[in-house]
Amino acid sequence: MSVILVADDDDDIRDLVAYRLERDGHDVTTVANGLAALEHLASAQVELVILDVMMPGMSGIDVARAIRADGRLAGIRIILLTARTQEADLEQGYAAGVDDYVAKPFSPRELSLRVGAVLARRT
Amino acid sequence: MGESAHNLLLAIAWGLLLVFTGLAVVGVIALVGIRAARQATSRRRQRDRGAIRSRIVAAIVDEGDAAAEADRELMALRGTAWDHAEAAVIAMLPKVRGDAQERLRTVLRTRGTEQRALAQARSLRAFVRCKGAFALGVLRSTDAVDRLIVLLDDRSALVRRVAVRSLGQIGDARAVEPLLALAARDLGLTRDIVFALHEIGLSGAPALRAAVGSWQPDFRADDRPAALAASALGMIQDVDASLVLADAVLRGPIALRLAAAKALGHLDTPLSLAPLQAALRAPSHQVRVAAAASLGRLGAEVAIPALVDVMRSTDSATARAAADALMELGPAGRAALESSGAPHAIEALALHRLRSG
Numbered sequence: 366m367s368v369i370l371v372a373d374d375d376d377d378i379r380d381l382v383a384y385r386l387e388r389d390g391h392d393v394t395t396v397a398n399g400l401a402a403l404e405h406l407a408s409a410q411v412e413l414v415i416l417d418v419m420m421p422g423m424s425g426i427d428v429a430r431a432i433r434a435d436g437r438l439a440g441i442r443i444i445l446l447t448a449r450t451q452e453a454d455l456e457q458g459y460a461a462g463v464d465d466y467v468a469k470p471f472s473p474r475e476l477s478l479r480v481g482a483v484l485a486r487r488t
Numbered sequence: 489m490g491e492s493a494h495n496l497l498l499a500i501a502w503g504l505l506l507v508f509t510g511l512a513v514v515g516v517i518a519l520v521g522i523r524a525a526r527q528a529t530s531r532r533r534q535r536d537r538g539a540i541r542s543r544i545v546a547a548i549v550d551e552g553d554a555a556a557e558a559d560r561e562l563m564a565l566r567g568t569a570w571d572h573a574e575a576a577v578i579a580m581l582p583k584v585r586g587d588a589q590e591r592l593r594t595v596l597r598t599r600g601t602e603q604r605a606l607a608q609a610r611s612l613r614a615f616v617r618c619k620g621a622f623a624l625g626v627l628r629s630t631d632a633v634d635r636l637i638v639l640l641d642d643r644s645a646l647v648r649r650v651a652v653r654s655l656g657q658i659g660d661a662r663a664v665e666p667l668l669a670l671a672a673r674d675l676g677l678t679r680d681i682v683f684a685l686h687e688i689g690l691s692g693a694p695a696l697r698a699a700v701g702s703w704q705p706d707f708r709a710d711d712r713p714a715a716l717a718a719s720a721l722g723m724i725q726d727v728d729a730s731l732v733l734a735d736a737v738l739r740g741p742i743a744l745r746l747a748a749a750k751a752l753g754h755l756d757t758p759l760s761l762a763p764l765q766a767a768l769r770a771p772s773h774q775v776r777v778a779a780a781a782s783l784g785r786l787g788a789e790v791a792i793p794a795l796v797d798v799m800r801s802t803d804s805a806t807a808r809a810a811a812d813a814l815m816e817l818g819p820a821g822r823a824a825l826e827s828s829g830a831p832h833a834i835e836a837l838a839l840h841r842l843r844s845g
Contacts, residue, residue, distance in 0.1 A: 377583055378583055380541070381580065384546065386551075447560045470582060470583050470585045471582050471584060472546070472586040473549045473586060473588075474551070475586075
């Protein structure tokens with residue numbers, strides 16, 4: 366079981382992702398924006414963050430950069446959940462330190478597999 | 489006035505006061521009761537909606553027996569419970585991929601959602617037409633294509649936008665021609681139309697090819713639909729479009745030539761190369777730049793002499809694009825740049841060295 370944070374401004378996506386990952390046995394917390402994600406990370410031990418790219422205020426890419434710039438959050442894995450999967454968008458995400466991408470609309474099964482793979486890389 | 493009359497009036501006044509006070513108390517109690525009942529109903533509805541939402545999330549995410557059980561629970565819902573469930577399924581379904589999509593579409597169709605959505609699409613209220621058009625897209629209802637095409641002429645821009653998106657989701661080739669026609673009269677929807685044509689994919693290719701091929705020089709002709717069709721043919725990588733695009737890149741208005749030059753760069757076929765090399769000499773520098781970029785994208789080593797030639801002889805933008813294209817052609821392109829000695833070749837090589845450290 367891993368501790369996962371999901372940040373997405375869409376209630377439906379948050380619920381769908383959380384349900385799937387909880388069913389897989391993970392401990393999932395959800396927040397609705399990037400700032401709330403960083404606030405949560407400051408006070409909780411999280412192993413993986415799933416970030417929506419297009420969020421009001423801080424984008425998922427901005428949050429990923431902030432996580433990578435903070436030495437205390439060094440071990441956290443990041444998956445971006447995004448409708449923007451053009452090459453340039455992917456490059457931007459990987460440059461920001463993202464570990465993997467899941468395209469929207471997303472397949473719950475694929476998400477589950479990618480989460481498993483990213484967490485396995487960590488150990 | 490006698491004392492008895494005075495007493496009578498006093499008694500009546502007291503009586504009225506008591507009656508009004510009683511009525512006020514009863515009224516206040518009734519209002520408090522109604523409010524409490526409403527709050528209780530609202531809480532119960534929220535609880536019910538929460539429970540229904542949880543069932544839908546389970547129906548979308550679960551697999552196997554659990555998913556079948558969730559579907560059965562959805563099918564058993566009645567009245568307002570089903571209304572909430574239907575709205576939630578329609579909202580959530582476009583956000584996921586996988587087996588749940590077709591399963592839940594079947595549930596919706598079985599429960600009559602398609603007929604309701606078609607009726608909504610005919611409503612006098614724009615908001616209701618939007619709802620209907622959106623649901624028809626989620627349902628991928630091929631029976632709704634004609635109705636959605638009618639909505640492309642709706643007086644509400646929002647309804648038109650939703651209809652475009654839904655036609656894209658349905659992916660029926662019948663929508664291509666009306667979508668291109670809409671592109672000519674509603675510039676604000678260009679992005680949505682491009683996306684819809686991309687979603688329709690190769691099944692729409694014949695209609696797109698026809699739109700490019702049928703463009704005729706005419707002072708009244710709008711080149712936007714043909715240019716958009718050319719762009720879409722590139723996006724969907726319709727290799728069979730190379731001939732019609734090759735023709736378009738060499739004749740026709742600039743917007744069409746430009747779109748065709750870019751589109752040919754996405755078609756991995758030798759048939760793209762000759763027209764692109766010819767387009768390096770097009771009158772418009774935008775077309776020349778696009779042709780050079782497309783040759784670079786295609787990795788066309790055969791175009792090296794033509795790219796070297798334009799790098800030396802034409803305007804700065806084209807020369808830079810030709811140098812960039814040669815850089816994309818790997819060792820053979822770089823060797824051509826090194827032996828050229830042209831200013832843009834030197835610049836491209838210097839930039840490459842800087843980037844590669």
